[in-house]
Amino acid sequence: MSAAAGPGNGGTPVSAGQIAARSTAVLESNWRKTHTVPAAGLYPHQWSWDSSFIAVGLSRVSPRRAGQEMDALFAGQWDDGRLPQIVFDPHRDQDYSPGASFWQSRQIPGAPEWVETAGLVQPPNHAWAVWKIHQADPAESRRRSFLERNYPKLVRWHAYLSGRRNRGGSGLASIVHPWESGTDNSPLWDTVMTRIPADCKTELNRPDLQHADPGERPSQKEYGKYFWMAERYRDHHCDDADAHYPFLMEDPLFNTLLAVSELALADIAAELGLPGTAHRTRAKLITAALEExxxxxLGCYSARDITDGSVVHKATINGLIPLLLSGHTHTDDLLATLNGPRFMAGKALLVPSYDATADDHNPALYWRGPAWFNMSWMVAEALERVGRREQSNYLRGNIGRLAAEHDFPEYVDPWTGAAHGTRSFSWTAALALETTYPRSAS
Known part of the structure; x- marks a missing residue:
């Protein structure tokens, strides 16, 4: 393996071998017998889309363990097909809020009885991850019937999103909480959040502030709004039938990953000798619906509030992720926006999460400006698909180098690489590990 590439803020070059070894050590330390926690202190449970990114990295060194990661998550699937945002460790309820005692999922019809989960979901990158795990070691995958076991679960998951979550009737899945977007306090949600009350019934315990600087986390008022929505969703048994629920957003990131995962399902179906046409058709329909x-x-996609039909006029990393899809007509515009002043211009090392020209851009505050490793990794994947290999390699090189140099931080300043959030973050380690290996088909 060669040294990690990419200009940056100096320092001793870190070899790909060193990145791989350090990344693997982080993943090993965060392994909990059946799954990987995102970070030992701040995030002590299993998170849905985290596990998919983690599994992608793990598949490079242990496809079997990567498969176990997904199996543990699928064990929390609800009867309606949803894959929950969190599968809780019952011994760590006091270490994260809202925890299992808040959701009381076993009292909600259709939730699994053998494990406690959140009622919300996260972006559907799971089929994409499952396909990558299979590709890493097809013989082991076939021996363990990995695809046969998980294909029906993924089909049910997508059916839930395309059915009960098609709240706007557009063919796009709606999210019902900022936490479901994965980009929790993105500026995309600012306008709708002004309509959300902050007077939740739950006492706001903030264990997250024991592990991260308050200036890098959402405010207490924002948490009050988050909890108010979670309470209302929970108190309606998470049934997606609350006609006057105030937060219903169509997010380009969420729906792009649904389309990408439908294409992965088509590949999985083909491997299993099943027809995959329906999956490819759904991917095309989602891609077409995204045009709205x-x-x-802005030169990118944005989110739509289906309660009033308005599209948010803010440029965020969410709006660039459709580069992963080939069925739209905006590739050149998206590339221009990515490389323009809103994002990578100014020699950014990784992709900012929010428009750098905006007055409220903050390169240290959660999803309001910093660069996240998973987002830059997806942009690198997209750049590879559209033939921009040099820029893809630039991002991949910086993902590995910055991760290893800064103890695998949750996120970084896009231009200086300064670390923010918690450290020894699992998807940072997993995707840094992935960048040390040769490119493979997605």
Whole structure:
């Protein structure tokens, strides 16, 4: 393996071998017998889309363990097909809020009886991860019937999103909480959040502030709004039938990953000798429906509030992720936006999460400016698909180098690489590990 590439803020070069070894050590320390926690202190349970990114990295060194990661998550699947945002460790309820005692999922019809989960979901990158795990070692995958076991679960998961979550009737899945987007306090949600009350019934215990600087986390008022929505969703038994629920957003990131995962399901179906046409058709329909979220003056996609039909006019990393899809007509515009002043211009090392020209851009505050390793990894994947290999390699090189140099931080300043959030973060380690291996088909 060669040294990690990519210009940055100096320092001794870190070899790919060193990145791989350090990344693997982080993943090993965060392993909990059946799954990997995102971070030992701040995030002590299993998170849904985290596990998929983690599994992608793990598949490079242990496809079997990567498969176990997904098996543990699928064990929390609800009867309606949803894959929950969190599968809780019952021994760590006091270490994260809202925990199992808040959701009381075993009292909700259709939730699994053998494990406690959150009622919300996260972006559907799971089929994509399952396919990558299979590709890493097809013989082991076939021996363990990995695809046969998980294909029906993934089909049910997608059916839930395309059915009960098609709240706007557009063919796009709606999210019902900022936490479901994965980009929790993104500026995309600012306008709708002004309509959300902050007077939740739950006492706001903030164990997260024991592990991260308050200036890098959402405020107490924002948490009050988050809990108010979670309480209302929980108190309606998470049934997606609350006609006057105030937060219903169509997010380009969430729906792009649904389309990407439908294409992965088509590949899985083909491997199993099953027809995959329906999956490819759904991917095309989602890609076409995403066009309603494209904002020409921003040069990227944005989110739509289906309670009033308005599209948010803010440029975020969510709006660049459709680069992963080939069925739209905006590749050149998205590349121009990515490389323009809103994002990578100014020699950014990784992709900012929010428009760098915006007055409220903050390169240290959670999803309001910093660069996240999973997002830059997806952009690198997209750049590879559209033939921009040099820029893809630039991002991949910086993912590995910055991760190893800064003890695998949750996120970083896009231009200086300064670390923020918690350390020894699992998806950072997993995706840094993935970048040390040769490129493979997605």
């Amino acid at each position: 979220l494209y904002v020409p003056e």
